[in-house]
Amino acid sequence: MAAPGILPCQSIDALIAEGxxxxxxxxxxxxxxxxxxxxxxxxxxxxxxxxxxxxxxRRVADRIADVAMHELDxxxxxxxxxxxxxxxxxxxxxxxPADISARANPKSSTGRVDVFVRALTDHGPAFDDIAEGYAGxxxxxxxxxxxxxxxxxxTRLNQLRLKRGDPPARVVRSVSVDLEAAVAGFRxxxxxxxxxxxxxxxxxxRDFWEPLAPRRGELLLDPGEFYILASKEAIxxxxxxxxxxxxxxxxxxxxxVHYAGFFDPGFGTAxxxxxxxxxxxEVRSHETPFLLEDxxxxxxxxxxxxxxxxxxxxxxxxxxxxxxxxxxxKHFRAW
Numbered sequence: 001m002a003a004p005g006i007l008p009c010q011s012i013d014a015l016i017a018e019g020x021x022x023x024x025x026x027x028x029x030x031x032x033x034x035x036x037x038x039x040x041x042x043x044x045x046x047x048x049x050x051x052x053x054x055x056x057x058r059r060v061a062d063r064i065a066d067v068a069m070h071e072l073d074x075x076x077x078x079x080x081x082x083x084x085x086x087x088x089x090x091x092x093x094x095x096x097p098a099d100i101s102a103r104a105n106p107k108s109s110t111g112r113v114d115v116f117v118r119a120l121t122d123h124g125p126a127f128d129d130i131a132e133g134y135a136g137x138x139x140x141x142x143x144x145x146x147x148x149x150x151x152x153x154x155t156r157l158n159q160l161r162l163k164r165g166d167p168p169a170r171v172v173r174s175v176s177v178d179l180e181a182a183v184a185g186f187r188x189x190x191x192x193x194x195x196x197x198x199x200x201x202x203x204x205x206r207d208f209w210e211p212l213a214p215r216r217g218e219l220l221l222d223p224g225e226f227y228i229l230a231s232k233e234a235i236x237x238x239x240x241x242x243x244x245x246x247x248x249x250x251x252x253x254x255x256x257v258h259y260a261g262f263f264d265p266g267f268g269t270a271x272x273x274x275x276x277x278x279x280x281x282e283v284r285s286h287e288t289p290f291l292l293e294d295x296x297x298x299x300x301x302x303x304x305x306x307x308x309x310x311x312x313x314x315x316x317x318x319x320x321x322x323x324x325x326x327x328x329x330k331h332f333r334a335w
Contacts, residue, residue: 002099002164002165002307003164003165003305003307004163004164004165004166004167004168004305004307005163005164005165005167005304005305005306005307005308006035006161006162006163006167006242006304006305006306006307007035007100007161007162007163007164007306007307008034008035008265008306008307008308008309008310008311009032009033009034009035009310009311009312010308010310010311011162011307011308012032012036012037012162013032015096015097015100015162016032019095020094020095020096020097020100021037021092021093021094021095022092022093022094022095023040023091023092023093024091025091028040028154031156033159033264033314034242034264034265034266034310034312034313034314035161035242035262035264035265035306035310036159036160036161036242036262036264037092037159037160037162038107038156038158038159039090039091039092039104039119039138039140039156039157039158039159039160040090040091040092040153040154040155040156041074041088041089041090041091041140041151041152041153041154041155041156041157042074042088042089042090042091042153043073043074043075043089043153044071044072044073044074044088044089045071045072045074045078045080045086045087045088045089045142045151046064046068046069046070046071046072046086046087046088047068047069047070047072047084047085047086048064048067048068048069048085048086048087049067049069049085050067050085051085051141051143052066052067053120053124053125053126053127054120054121054122054123054124055123055124055125056123056125057123058122058123059122059123060087060120060121060122060124060137060139061122061137064087068087072086074088074151074152074153074155075152075153076152077150077151077152078150078151078152079148079149079150079194080142080144080148080149080150080151081144081148082144082145082146082147082148083144083145084143084144085141085142085143086141086142086143087120087139087140087141087142088139088140088142088151089137089138089139090119090137090138090139090140091153091154092138092160093136093137093138094130094134094135094136094138095135096130096132096133096134096135096162097133098132098133099132099133099164099165100132100133100162100163100164101129101130101131101132101133101134101162101163102129102130102134102160102161102162102163103128103129103130103160103161103163104118104119104128104130104158104159104160104161105128105158105159105161105244105261105262106157106158106159106261107156107157107158107159108280108329109197109329109330109331110157110158110197111282112228112280112282112328112329113144113146113147113149113195113197113329113331114144114145114146114147114188114226114282114284115142115143115144115145115147115149115157115197116142116143116144116145117140117141117142117143117157117158118140118141119138119139119140119141119158119160120138120139120140120141121134121136121137121138121139122136122137127141130160140157140158142157145226145284146188146190146192146226147188147192147194147195147208148193148194148195149194149195149196149197150194150195150196150197150198151197151198152198154198155197155198157197159262161242161262163304164307167304167305168304168305169302169303169304170241170303170304170305171302171303172300172301172302172303173233173300173301173303174297174299174300174301175231175233175235175245175279175281175297175298175299175300175301176231176232176233176295176296176297176298177229177230177231177232177281177283177292177294177295177296177298178229178230178231178232178278178294178295178326179214179217179218179219179229179292179293179294179295180214180217180232180294181326182213183211183212183213183326183335184212184213184214184219184229184230184326185211185212185214185219185227185228185229185230185326186205186209186210186211186212186227186228186326186328187209187210187212187225187226187227188208188209188210188225188226188227188228189207189208189209189210192207192208193207193208195208195331196331197331199331200330200331201330201331201332201333202331202333203331203332203333204332204333205328205332205333205334205335206335208332209228209328209332209335211335212227214294217293217294217295218291218292218293218294219291219292220289220290220291220292221283221285221289221290221291221292222285222289223285223286223287223288223289224284224285225284225285226282226283226284227281227282227283227284227285228280228281228282228283228326228328229280229281229283229326230278230279230280230281230325230326230327231278231279231280231281232278232294232295233278233279234268234275234276234277234278235263235267235268235277235278235279235301236267236268236269236275236277237263237264237265237266237267237268237269237303237314238265238269238303239265239266239269239271239309239310239313240265240305240306240308240309241265241303241304241305241306242262242263242264242265242303242304242306243262243263243301243302243303243304244261244262244263244301244302244304245261245263245279245299245300245301245302246261246299246300246301246302247299247300263279263301263314264310264313264314265306265309265310265313265314266310266313266314266315266316267314267315269313271313272313272314272315272316273315274314274315277324277325278324278325278326279299279301280324280326280327281298281299283298
């Protein structure tokens, strides 16, 4: 049997060619990443009164009928309001081979504007995890937390990592926060305008973010606020591995780090001329204020093997976050 591992881009391309991953319209040229597939919004979304899981034996479409408040036409574009929950169709659908499963995660740009997203499948008992051999449609739950956002059919909010078997964790590394710079982070402004999620470099960051200057290497996180910070460590993802950022034990601190968890092979490597790239951390404090210190561990980076070296590496054809330090999402002009 083939060794377990995450599928590289050429294997994803093969699944598309075989019809195991399909869509009603052609795939975008840059939709397949080195070890993941960007998913696109479909034509319809629904404002719902509550999040839900379909559970075994039930379809997502049936549950939407139970909780929908109104339907939105995404072909013309629609504003998703902060504080509300939506379910949208995904343009892609799956008919996976029996030995292939998948896991979804927000794209980096989605997490950096504090939009919480999770994938749903028919009969699915959990968010984001897609069972081996799944055949059926995909849906996405969208919950903007801080900013209202404009989306359309084709907007990419999450991505899919496909895998064979149960890839082992080769390495687990700690990630700490850097609070030494004069501007060490940004805090989101609560009453900002709408962010167009298909408009790159099109928003003035000063309208949406407040720069933060830590004192004595410390930063006080206020409950309910959203922060963009950076890792102290440079992140390097070998070309035959992929990695996922995971939160640390909640007992270590009353905050949540990193919505967007996938790092593709080649990030931060000499092969892609991006040595020294940092991890950007999306941080939200919970019920109590928390004093974050420079160098404090805030997340773990879990490395897993690929089934083969990818035909393309992260950033070879250019990427918004290829050599990043502290960096806002691609929607904003440079500070």
